[in-house]
Amino acid sequence: MIMTGALTLVGGVYMGAKAFGLLPSQQKDKLRAIATNPMTLLAAAPLETDETDKALVVVENTAAEMTPEEERKMLxxxxxxxxxxxxxxxxxLATVPAAHVVVIPALLYTLLPVFSDAYDGLKKRKLRPSLVDSxxxxxxxxxxxxxxxxxYFFAAGAVGTWMYFLSAKLVLKTKDESIKELTNLFGEQARSVWLLKDGAxxxxxFEEVQIGDVVVVSAGGMIPVDGSIVKGIGSVDQRMLTGESQPVEKGIGEGVYAATTLLTGFLHIEVEKAGKDAVAAQIGEIWGRTADYRTSVETRGEQLSDKAVLPTLGAGAVALVTLGPIGATAILLSNFSDAIQLAxxxxxxxxxxxxxxKGILIKDGRALEGLKTVDTIVFDKTGTLTLEQPHVGGIFLCDGYDESTLLTYAAAAENKQSHPVAKAIIHAAKERGLELPALNDASYQVGYGIKAQIDGHWVRVGSDRFMVSEGxxxxxxxxxxxxxSHDQGHTLIMVAIDEQLGGAIALHPTLRPEAKELVSKLKARGLSLCIISxxxxxxxxxxxxxLGIEQFFAETLPEDKATLIAQLQEQGRSVCxxxxxxxxxxxxxxxxVSISLSGATSAAMDTAQILMMDGSLNHLDKLFSLSSEFDKNLNNGFKTVLGxxxxxxxxxxxxxFGIFSALALQGVTLAASVGNAYLPKIRDQYIRAALPLKTSEGA
Structure with a gap:
């Protein structure tokens, strides 16, 4: 009877809300359609199936069109x-209780999203917490x-709906803070850029760059905008955004992206996206494909809250029979499913x-929960346990040259290059204290090598294919x-002086400096380790x-790597x-659970659940600790709500207990569960605030 009487008033919501100036026209703001359309149809016609279907279609279509900003505005x-x-x-209530009737239309209006969600659940044969709220x-x-x-009863309804939207707002606020934190992972934007104007x-x-401007970027500079190359050619390091381990050669007509680095050459770039548009597009894509903050852990909370709906309705029904409508309403108003969904x-x-x-982008919350069950970690060898930049492992000579001379010529030729091979050779020359002669002239041939004039000699440094092409x-x-070298997984760089080969420099993979310590920590956790390469x-x-890792698989094709992981899973193992x-x-x-070290890559965004944004393994052990803390925090939150x-x-x-007593207890429980959810963040802020103090005291 109570619910029937309340639903009878729903037909007056549209006109009542409009009379209060609360309901803008749908043409002005499509967001309101999510709430207004279904109830307008319900008020205008009997509950017929075809009309109900139309209402549901409107809700689903409108919701699908919403952007994060629209979602924020609606909330x-x-x-x-x-x-x-x-x-x-x-x-x-405190002054003229009889005047309280004026809030009824507005109160009903605020119920529209709740009713809509409950109706959508019933349409899908699901009992949602919003049904209890409704x-x-x-x-x-x-x-x-x-x-x-x-x-007093209307005031109770007002408190209930206010807590409903407060909970949603808290979640959205926390989501916004997380997005801002992700933005910081991409580093600071350039303060200024070089623009081509009237040939100069x-x-x-940076803030004054406009779409259509032509930006000039020289070797070693960071590309500040998204755009297309209109002049020049260069080698671009796109690892931060695309994860490609090797630089990509770019020429006229090809696109480049903000936050990538021009290693060699020069570029004139016509701006297509600048400033927040360029960076925010990357962040938005990452977040949109990643958390969307709807994880399996939240699903776990949703499952618990959904399961609590039927017992809550049952308890309300028993209370209705034994205690009357007030007791039943008290139980239903203290719907703790909402607290679970919030916490x-x-x-x-x-x-x-x-x-x-910590520089860890967790795209999928299922991974954070899943880490606690992982018992086996499988590492890809190249680029994961080894660094992108190799090191000089040996020098092979011919034609009478010595190591110092050969390395000096090679380093001098590569001195203005920024790719990993050049850095390895230059680093080896510096370690030996070699003085590099001036570079008179150089030409870089993409994919082959470099030809430079040094001390009157033509020096060629590159692959065997390059030497063959140069005769x-x-x-x-x-x-x-x-x-x-090929059999051993090493790279051999040829060095020719004038028209004769002077020798070759062997480059070996460089083990990550953190790898040995990390392996020890992971073993201490009782994890099994394996290498696939x-x-x-x-x-x-x-x-x-x-590294002290007993199990490994070599000469493995990409598709075979997945097969090997599946075989480990068939043995009952949970594999990261x-x-x-x-x-x-x-x-x-x-x-x-899958982890990538490549940064926010297009491939990694579609595959890896967790991205190590600093490109290292430094925080892998901490990630496992976070997973354990997360599980403990969730369990504490569920216990608080259940209690x-x-x-x-x-x-x-x-x-x-009356209605307000139940609402008060719900408020206390809600506050306790929210406090528990924020406890790790508060603790982290306290520790960070205390660190400078300790440092100064120590000084």
């Missing part, structure tokens, strides 16, 4: 309205109507926020070294022996795979 609107209703309720608040309004417009290069503030995503978002401070003969002993058996075994996110896509998808629920139901049946 802000309903929160403000519910706050206004609560304020008016409090004032009239019946509870509708029951409170119904009680007010059948009790001579008793203002002019330096202007779970808040906890998830706060832990994602903490992880991002430089390769002696048999170097050909043999080339074959051996496409390299030959000898280099893979050598790396495994050096760590790869570069490009060649390991299939394996990343197969694993229970409050038991106390409330018991209070209603044993001590005859």
């Amino acid at each position: 802000d609107h309903f929160f403000k309205v519910s706050s206004g209703v609560l304020g008016v309720s409090a004032v009239t 019946i509870a608040v509708g029951g409170a309004i119904g009680l007010g109507l059948v009790n001579n417009l008793n203002p 290069e002019v330096e202007i503030p 779970s995503p808040l906890s998830t978002l706060n832990f994602l926020h903490l992880a991002s401070k 430089i003969p390769i002696p048999d002993e170097i050909q043999l070294r080339l074959s051996e 496409g390299d030959h058996h000898r280099p893979t075994k050598a790396l495994a022996d050096e 795979f760590i790869g570069d996110g490009i060649n390991d896509t299939i394996a990343l998808k197969q694993a229970n 409050g629920s038991v106390i409330c139901v018991g209070g209603v049946f044993l001590f005859h």
Whole structure:
């Protein structure tokens, strides 16, 4: 009866809300359509199936079109309205209770999103917590109507709807903070850029760059905008955004992106996106594909809250029979499913926020929960356990040159290059204290090598293909070294002086400096470790022996990596795979938890669940600790909510708690569960604030 009476009033919501100036026209703001359309149809016609279907289609289509900004505006609107209703309720209750009737249309209006969600659930044969909320608040309004417009019942409904929108606003606020933290991972924007104006290069503030401008970027500079190359050619490091381990050659007509680095050459770039548009597009894409803050952990919370709906309705029904409408409404208004739904995503978002401070982008909350069950970690060898930049492992000579001379010429030729091979050779020359002669002239041939004039000699540095194309003969002993190096997973860089090969420089993979310590920490956790590599058996075994990892697979094709992971899973293992996110896509998808070190890559965004934004393994052990803390925090939150629920139901049946007593207890439980969700973040802020103090005291 109570619910029937409340629903009878729903038809007056549209006109009542419009009379209060709360409902803008749909043409002005499509957001309101989510709430207004279904109820307008319900008020205008009987509950016929075809009309109901139309209403549901409108809701789904409109919701699908909403942007994050529109979602925020809609939530802000309903929160403000519910706050206004609560304020008016409090004032009239304290002064002129009879005037409380003026809030009824606005109160019904705030119920529209709740009713809509409950109806959508029923359409899909699901009992959602919003159904309990709808019946509870509708029951409170119904009680007010059948009790001579008793203002206390309307005030109870106002409190219930206000807490509903406050909870949603808290989740959205935490989500926004997490997005801001992700933005910081991309570093600061350039303060100024060079612009081409009237044939001259002019330096202007970054904020003044406009779409259509032509930006000039020189070698070594960061590309500040998204755009297309209109002049020049260069080698671009896109690792931060695309994860490609090797630089990409770009020429006229090709696109480049903000936050990438021009290693060699020069570019004139016509601006297509600048400033926040360029960076925000990347952040938005990452966040949109990643958390969307709807994780399996939140689903776990949703499952618990959904399961609580039927018992709550049952308890309300028992209370209705034994205690009457007020007792039933008290139980339904203290719907602790809402607290579960709030605490779970808040906890998830706060832990994602903490992880991002460590440079860890957790795209999928299921991974954070899943880490606690992982018992096997599989590493891809190249680019994961080894660094992108190799090191000089040996120098092979011919034609009478010594090592210092050969390395000096090679380093001098590569001195203005920024790719990993050049850096390795230059670093080796610096370690030996070699003085590099001036570079007179140089030409870089993409994919082959560099040709430079040094001290009157033409020096060529590059691959064996480059030497063949330049007509430089390769002696048999170097050909043999080339074959051996290939078998061992090493790279051989040829160095020719004038028209003769002077020798070759062997580049070996460089083990990550943090790898050995990390392996020890992971073993201490009782985890099994394994290496999968496409390299030959000898280099893979050598790396495994050096790290103390017993199990490894060599000469493995990308598709076979996934098969090996599946075999481990068939043995009952929960596998975390760590790869570069490009060649390991299939394996990343197969694993229970997947991690990439490549940064926010297009491939990794589609595959890896977790991205190490600093490109290292430094925080991997901390990630496992965060997972354990996260699980503990969630369990504490669920226990808090369950305890409050038991106390409330018991209070209603044993001590005859009224509606406001139940709402007060719900508020306390909600505050406790939210406090628990924020506890890790508060603790982290306290520690960070205390660190400078300790440092100064120590000084």
